[in-house]
Structures are given as structure tokens and as C-alpha cells.
Amino acid sequence: MRINEPNRVGMINAYNKTGNNQVGKSGKIPMGKDEVNISTEALEMQKQVEDVNSPQRREKVEQLKKQVEEGRYHVSSERIADKLLSFWKKL
Template sequence: MRINEPNRIGMINAYNKTGNTQVGKTGKIPMGKDEVNISTEALEMLKQVEDPDSPQRREKVDRLKKQVEEGTYRVASDKIAEKFLSFWQKK
């Protein structure tokens, strides 16, 4: 049984050609543009979020941080399940 054949140059040439990209006159490889699209659902959620600088928001965040640090932060599993369900039912 022969594993390596000495005349298999075609595959090596095909591999070597994949690295060749066309370079423009400037000597740089042309790049595509980055683009971000925000869905209407995300925009609606953003409108519903409290002002991050409000005292109520800061108090809530501080309270949650303290609970996480102390290891006392707990979320009821039924609330998590409700959120998942409502998310999946929208689609």
C-alpha cells in the first residue's frame, strides 16, 4: 500500500494559490466596511431603559453589586423561564 505519492504536485499548487490576494495600486489589500444594524426591537428596549444617571438606577445597581459580592444574589428560576418563553414566543 502506497501512502505518499511523489507526483501529487497539483494539490500543493492549489494550496499555494489560496494565499495570493489582489493588491491595488496603493499596495494595500482592499478591505470591506464594517456595518452595524440595530433592530427595531433593540431600539424599543433602549427607550424603556431607565436613565443610567438617575439616583434610583444607581441605588439599584449598587444594591445588586453588593448582593453579588456577598453571594446572596438569587433569581427565581420561574422568572427566568418566563423571560425565555416570552422571548421565544415573539419569534
């Protein structure tokens, strides 16, 4: 039974190549720049979080809470049906 292949040098060569970085005139190894790309979906999510924390949004939520507690908050059944229908069509 053979466990190690005698001619397998690929990993050794890959390891050896990592030490061959070119050193600049200053004696330092040149480094690449780090880069971050934020997707449009992530930007949308961030905007929604900011919108939720806005003072106008908080005021609206407080008004709705008060209406619900007092029993004055009513939504038409047609609006509920429209929202449910659009949700199920997306799936």
C-alpha cells in the first residue's frame, strides 16, 4: 500500500513560491490595497434600517400604537386582501 507519492512536489513548490515576494527599494514588501464592495441589496437594507430609526418613523409608530390601544385603528379588508394576493403572487 502506497501512502505518499514520491513525485508529488506541487505543494512544496507552492509553499516555496510564497517566500519569493519582491522587496522594493525601501526594503519593504509591496502590499496590495484592500477593497470592499457592498452590494446594492446591502445598501438597500442599510437605508431601510436608517429609515426605521428616523424620528418621523418613530412618531408614526407611536401614533399607530395609540390608535390600536384606543380601538380606532381599522384597515379595510380590501387592502388586506390586496397585500396577501401580491405576497402570494411573488412566491
